[in-house]
Amino acid sequence: MLFKVEMKVNIPHDIDADVINEIKAREKAYAQDLQRQGKWRHLWRVAGSYANVSIFDVADNAELQDLISNLPLFPYMDITVAPLCRHPSSIHEDDR
Amino acid sequence: MLFKVEMKVNIPHDIDADVINEIKAREKAYAQDLQRQGKWRHLWRVAGSYANVSIFDVADNAELQDLISNLPLFPYMDITVAPLCRHPSSIHEDDR
Amino acid sequence: MLFKVEMKVNIPHDIDADVINEIKAREKAYAQDLQRQGKWRHLWRVAGSYANVSIFDVADNAELQDLISNLPLFPYMDITVAPLCRHPSSIHEDDR
Amino acid sequence: MLFKVEMKVNIPHDIDADVINEIKAREKAYAQDLQRQGKWRHLWRVAGSYANVSIFDVADNAELQDLISNLPLFPYMDITVAPLCRHPSSIHEDDR
Amino acid sequence: MLFKVEMKVNIPHDIDADVINEIKAREKAYAQDLQRQGKWRHLWRVAGSYANVSIFDVADNAELQDLISNLPLFPYMDITVAPLCRHPSSIHEDDR
Amino acid sequence: MLFKVEMKVNIPHDIDADVINEIKAREKAYAQDLQRQGKWRHLWRVAGSYANVSIFDVADNAELQDLISNLPLFPYMDITVAPLCRHPSSIHEDDR
Amino acid sequence: MLFKVEMKVNIPHDIDADVINEIKAREKAYAQDLQRQGKWRHLWRVAGSYANVSIFDVADNAELQDLISNLPLFPYMDITVAPLCRHPSSIHEDDR
Amino acid sequence: MLFKVEMKVNIPHDIDADVINEIKAREKAYAQDLQRQGKWRHLWRVAGSYANVSIFDVADNAELQDLISNLPLFPYMDITVAPLCRHPSSIHEDDR
Amino acid sequence: MLFKVEMKVNIPHDIDADVINEIKAREKAYAQDLQRQGKWRHLWRVAGSYANVSIFDVADNAELQDLISNLPLFPYMDITVAPLCRHPSSIHEDDR
Amino acid sequence: MLFKVEMKVNIPHDIDADVINEIKAREKAYAQDLQRQGKWRHLWRVAGSYANVSIFDVADNAELQDLISNLPLFPYMDITVAPLCRHPSSIHEDDR
Structure with a gap:
């Protein structure tokens, strides 16, 4: 089941640089692991921003x-979620 | 070059049913033709709405x-566009 | 799988009264049928409005x-959807 | 008398971890106590967020x-409230 | 139990003048009847607008x-509702 | 001359507790004094919030x-103001 | 007593041209009469729009x-109103 | 003196096709004449919309x-205007 | 050439009192100097706020x-600007 | 390929003055270098603000x-981006 997820990153200006760099490193590893599992199906940067558009493929809302x-x-992101499903005009079997 | 395109359809309530049905039929044929050409890369319905989330793959802004x-x-849609590019954490070569 | 659905009804002022009354009668029958099936789990009126707050229980986004x-x-409603899941502090097994 | 209550939690990034953890523990106990009393009738997590949708059952606005x-x-939440009442199409006696 | 109710009137420009005048006459009679019953406790015009701010005193959300x-x-108004209760600094016993 | 005034209180999380408590005590005394003078005609809590709806009765905008x-x-409140006047359907002489 | 009033004109596209021209002629005469009386103290066009910024000088909210x-x-304007008073840094006695 | 002007075109769906086509032809001739005069300095289409971003070069607000x-x-456009001036980091003498 | 300028002051709660008082004193002197020069033509307080509505009279956008x-x-204000010009219904020669 | 980019600068009030001045100096050098390369085609100040309107000329979204x-x-700017292309009524060959 697919969801569009949009994430906008807002790093507080007074946070410790080492702390946030360690968080970003963990974020990257986590994101790549979920991509390898097929759960984070697409991950694009929105050009001109510190934000992304993603497609998640999960079993249900809880996942x-x-x-x-x-x-x-x-804790540092504004996140919006939209549930997706197959469009009647889609020709892509996997865009369910 | 990829763009996220979101389309929300607003059909005026007093439009002629035959007119709008003919437009919808042409819309479907047009959307499927662009998908076959690879220019309309993804097309999803937003669940619970008369709206879609799409990914276009075009040569440039003009296309x-x-x-x-x-x-x-x-003429009957509210459309928003966001330019996309490769995310540094993406593992998908084609999500450029 | 649960979703909060909010519906705001906007009837055009120049629509034919018989047409809209027939639509409302079908809406009521449809809503009560889905409630009996357990798919439309809750249906509340928002006091002071022509709007409702609903909880749907469906198999997936497509349903x-x-x-x-x-x-x-x-065609006459503004609808917003939010995916729900079990809250870690909930004591109600069925509020999954 | 029922109210829909939506709560979005915003923890300041520079708050002391022990302070906020103690607050969260009291929040959970308080929420579960109100659920047991029947005053906090439903509590759902909004998937993909640090937010909930709740239904409260109270004697009046003051409660x-x-x-x-x-x-x-x-002090750390954005909260919105909507008064609810029985929907004329509802078949659930208790969704008053 | 008190509620603040704000009403903004939007009359469609192409509605029949006799129809709307008859509606306005009934609106006035209805509003004055509810005021006499004590249920429409206050009714003020917002200066410079076709809108009002009102205080309703009702038994519950359903009323x-x-x-x-x-x-x-x-059908011709945008209406917003806010539940009110006694303020801890109020000295007016009746502003409950 | 009447004005609707809405006040939403936003206390910074890192303000000194003694400082803010002293301010709140002065706020309460000030509000009760203005109520006794008849200038702060109504003061209601908006249920579920740290906000109030008030009616002020003043000589002019300057007051x-x-x-x-x-x-x-x-300094810690978002405040909105709306000028009020007698509604042509009001039966309350004092709701001028 | 001064108020800033902003007016945005929205003429429906399907209104009769003679009807609206007669209304505009009356609007101009009315505006010039109020200016001569000193009640419509300033009237500026907002460049690039069908809108104005005005300063009214009235006895009270009712006027x-x-x-x-x-x-x-x-009936064809969106209007917003803000109450004004003398600014402590103003050197203009009449900008009260 | 430069202004950024953004125009979003909204053609009513029930307008006569000949009427609107004649208006569009006059719009094009007018826009090209102003460009030739140097008053409409830039005119770009916003990709994916019926809207433009323009730069006007005028003597003053009245022009x-x-x-x-x-x-x-x-009458069929939403228009927003922003006054521009030379940026202290600009190296383009003419971007005044 | 006239512009409407609206300024909303937002003083950070944790700024040093002496620093901000010195800034406010310079602001007052600066505002009064510009008024004496005729460049800051009007300055009004918006009643019930820490905000003003002003009319500036300048040579061009750069000034x-x-x-x-x-x-x-x-640095502590939200500022909005609207270019003004003579209204065709204005009778005031100086409201250009 | 052209993009309109709007940047609004928000400097935190408690940032070190030397740090931010060094950042601003680097910003200016960077902006002037991109202008010399032809990639930052236009850069205007929005009058009355700490913001700019820019036109970028890039190879693609990634650039x-x-x-x-x-x-x-x-990290200190709110940035919005709009893809541009040639307008059918433009007479400027380079406003592609």
Whole structure:
């Protein structure tokens, strides 16, 4: 089951540089692991911003919550979610 | 070059049913043709709405304008566009 | 799988009274049928408005889209959807 | 008398971890106590967020204010309230 | 139990003048009747607008919905509602 | 001359507790004094929030500014103001 | 007593040209009469729009409502009002 | 003196096709004449929309109002204006 | 050439009192100097707020930027600007 | 390929003056270098603000992201981006 997830990162200007760099490193590893598992199906940068557009493929809403709330950058992001499903005009079997 | 395109359809309540049905039929044919050409890379329905989330793959901004402004439903849609590019944490070569 | 669905009804002032009354009658029958099936789990009126707050219980996003897009009043409503899941502090087993 | 209450939690990034953890523990105990009393009728997580959708069942507006303003996380939440009542199409006697 | 109710009137420009004048006459009679019953406690015009700020005194949310949805101008108004209760600094016993 | 005034209190999380408690005590005394003078005609809590709806009765705009800008909590509040006047359907002589 | 009033004109596209031209002629005469009386103290066009910024000088809120609600274009305008008073740094005695 | 002007075109769906086509032809001729005069310095399409971003070069605010209010499509456009001036980091003498 | 300028002051709660008082004193002197020069034509307080509505009379956009960006409180204000010009219904020669 | 980029600068009030001045110096050098390369085609100040309107000329979305995310002030700016293309009524060959 697919969801569009948009994440906008807002790093507080007075946070310790080492702390945030360590969080970003964990975020990258986490994101790549979820991509390898097929759960984070697409991950694009929005050009001109510190934001991304993503497509998640999860079993249900609970798994979506579990994956997103465990993002290391979760406390520093504005996140919006939209449930997706197959479009009647789509010719792509996998865009369900 | 990829763009996220979101389309929300607003059909006026007093439009002639035959007119709008003919437009919708042309919209479907047009959307499927662009998908077959690889220019409309993804097309998802937003669950619970008369709206879609799409990914377009175009040569440049001019082609994006050309493809979108020729949508048969173009006069009846609110459309938002976001330019995308490769995310540094993406492992998918094709999510450029 | 649960979703909060909020519906705000906007009837055009120049629509034929018989047409809209027939649509409302079908809407009521449809809503009560889905409630009896357990798919429309809760339906509340928002006091002071022509709007409702609902909880849907569906198999997946596709079923949510199917149920909502077939509402007879669908063309006359602004609808927002939020995916829900079990809250870690909930004591109600069924509020999953 | 029912109210929909939506709570979005915003923890300041520079708050002391022990302080906030103690507040969260009291929040959980308080929420579970109100659920056991039947005053906090439903509590759902909004998937992909640090937010909830709740249904409160109170005697009047004053009790709603009393219950919400005593939430340990009250100073750290954006809260919206909507009064609910029985929908004419509802078949659930208790969704009053 | 008190509620603040704000009503903004939007008369469609192409509505029949006799129809709307008859509705306005019924609105006035209805509003004055509810004031005499004590249920529509205050009614002020917002200066420079076709809008009002009102205070309703009702038994519960259901009565609020009943009174507002029966306003003759209900289909032509944007209405917002806020539940009120006694303020701890109020010295007015009746501003409960 | 009447004005609706809405005040939403936002206390910074890192302010000194003694400082803010002293401000709140002065706010309460000030509000009760203005109520006794008849200038702060109504003061209601908005249920579920740290906010109030108030009706001020002042000689002119300058007095409104004087009363509001001297609120001890003024630097910590979002305040909106709407000028009121007698509604043609009001039956209450004093709701001028 | 001064108020800033901003008016944005929205003429429906399907209104009869003679009807609206007659309304505009009455609007101009009415505006010039109020200016001559000193009640409509300033009237500026916002460059690039069909909108104005005005300063009204009235006895009280009731007169403001009376003057604005009698504008011939009143049903076709979005109007916002802000109460003004003397600024402590103003050197202009008449900008009260 | 430069202004950024953004125009979003909204053609009513029930307008006569010949009427609107004649307006569009006049709009194009008018826009090209102003470009030749140097007053409409830049005109870009926003890709994926029926909107443009323009730079006007005018003597003063009054000329800006004159040029924009005479656009044949003026009644069918949402227009926003921002005054521009030379940026201290600009190296382009003409971007004044 | 006239511009409407609206300024909303937001003083950070943790700024040093002496620092901000010195800034406010310079702001007042600067505002009064510009008023004496005729460049800051009107300055009104918005009643019930820490905000003003002003009319500036400048040679061009560059002078507007110069005057506003040198306001001592500039870093602590939300500022909006609207270009004004003579209204065709104005009878005041100087409201150009 | 052209993009309109709007940047609004928000400097935290408690940032070290030397740190921010060094960042601003680097920003200016970076902006002037990109202008000399022809990639930052236009740069205007929005009069009355700490903001600019810019036109970028880049090879693709990825280059836009690269140029913007390397702005020294990037962490302190709200940035919006709109893809542009040739307008059918433009007479300027280079406004592609």
